[in-house]
Amino acid sequence: MKPIITLEDISFKYQEDAEKYALKNISGSIYPGEWIAIIGHNGSGKSTLAKMINGLLLPQTGQVSVNQLPVNEENIWKVRQSVGMVFQNPDNQFVGSTVEDDVAFGLENSGVPREEMVIRVNDALTKVRMSDFKEKEPARLSGGQKQRVAIAGVIAISPDVIILDEATSMLDPKGRFEVIDTIKQLKEERNLTVISITHDIDEAANANRLFVMKQGELIHVGTPEEIFSYGEQLVEMGLDLPFPEKLKIELNQLGIETPNHYLTEEGMVEWLWTSSLNK
């Protein structure tokens, strides 16, 4: 299978004369239908990398390709048709005067006929459960509602790739679950490729592979199991510790020894249960 996104040794600085690279020698491939989670501390370069993939920024050296097409000024509009992006702060991404108009905006740009547009807008709003708010002004929605509309705007374009740049970080648990569930469904139905930038360990667990960024470099690539077994080092990677690891730390402080290897929640329950019987 050919990759849908390839990154070939890309490097980037925000100012030519800056000492620090925002991205340094990044290489990697992402395949159609994959779910990739990008993790790393604030400032590690995750958003910069995302902007490289949809051409909001172009690398100073190296090459990004989407669908075998180099991302450059010439191809930018084609790239934007295949890569949709939802940002963290919903307030900066609205243009329409109603929710409906806003979702339609991206489609108007891509020359979709009027009748199909109406269908796609309704479809997208239903998917994110915001149909009831069709005629409302985006500015009057609360944060999580805005974010769902922003996601609808991307879904309506039916891109091949959706990038969620910490897009669920301000949703409530219910909203977060609904959005992730929606994304999962779309991924199944349309073989969507998902790139989610996240600090949420449960969201990262949905991914096929995790990319770990640190100071502009891609330092690890692995499955969730592989990456989660780094234990306490996960904090350095911008993720929270899995709950069993947190509990181990507290138990150790009370003088109770715990296994050194990584335990899932079920594993931890079993270990505690056995310990309580065998003492």
Add this chain to the structure above:
Amino acid sequence: MVMDIQFEQVGYTYQPDTPFAFCALKDINLTIKEGSYTAIVGHTGSGKSTLLQHLNALIKPTAGVVKIGDRLITTDTPNKNLKEVRKEVGIVFQFPEAQLFEETIEKDVAFGPKNFGVEGEELKKVVRDSLQMVGLDDSYLERSPFELSGGQMRRVAIAGVLAMKPSVLVLDEPTAGLDPRGRKEMMGMFYDLHKEQGITIVLVTHLMDDVANFADYVIVLEKGQVIKQGLPKQVFTDTQWLTTQQLGVPAATTFAQQLMARGFQFDTIPLTTKELAQEIAKILRKSGEQV
């Protein structure tokens, strides 16, 4: 001045008397006690941000009374003379970094206190102290806020509110979008301000672990109404209810329930990892003695 904030039968309708009228709060009765750490939880759209804006009279109730210290705020309260209230109650809005605008961080943090007549060396000091409280040293003073990462911009914006030396600090989802370490540092910072300087904290959050770890009072909003309030222990005891409401349950409580399903018995249901560890330690030691 006693800075209790009291809501008596407060209602708020957006765009009243128009076809777009929307009732965002109704019949709210609550007290935010001076020196407390109060958490406000509820789904998106439940009215949390609308409620917060009443805490310093940024918006005035369309029904009922809000008492801020000894000030009474009603629909008819004129907009003047609210400066004092705004200084006492500092609000950190959602994504406060969106409101940064000055060309240097020093100027941005100085903006609020300057408006209240602070100047010269005193102004310089308050800016430095506030930046230090959020973990940014003097090297940031001359930098532009716009070349910082999102998390750092957030800190600058919070410093701007702290520079007003409020006695009540209102935080609308202050850690949304920060990484876990940044979140932990920031929550620690608010807790220190609360403990060391006695600042009253009002925290809107979706993170039940933060509620369990820090708050001493919880208010649950749903569709513009208070549907539960009390001590964290009281609110979190009914995990079944929390789960049906899809509000989330503290991680330690969820894990404790898994242990209970396996056969563990706890005297009280733990809310924090520390409490859970203590309960487990008790059980393990007891079973050790029996053998």
